[in-house]
Amino acid sequence: MAATVNMVIHFRAKAGKEDAFKALFTSLLAPTRLEAGCMQYDLLQDTADPTRFCVIERWENPETLQAHIAGAELQATLAQCGPLFDGPPQAGQYALI
Secondary structure, eight states, X not given: XXXXXXXXXXXXXXXXXXXXXXXXXHHHHHHHHTSTTEEEEEEEEOSXXXXXXXXXXXXXXXXXXXXXXXXXXXXXXXXXHGGGBSSOOEEEEEOOO
């Protein structure tokens, strides 16, 4: 059986665009949580710097993560969020200890 995949993705919204970014990305949460293999999908906002966000996600295996990444809904949301980003997202994969 393939190992669970744990991802943390950091985003920075352009100053003044935090609410637009949050509204658009929040619309992705409920449908993503219903995707096959999704065990966790949460959006967090930094309490000290409201331009900083991160997504914490956990997937049953690499295949379910790849299906999510390739999905039309995520791709459409990222295309809309792109102009709201202040720099590229920074993603990391983590192992549960």
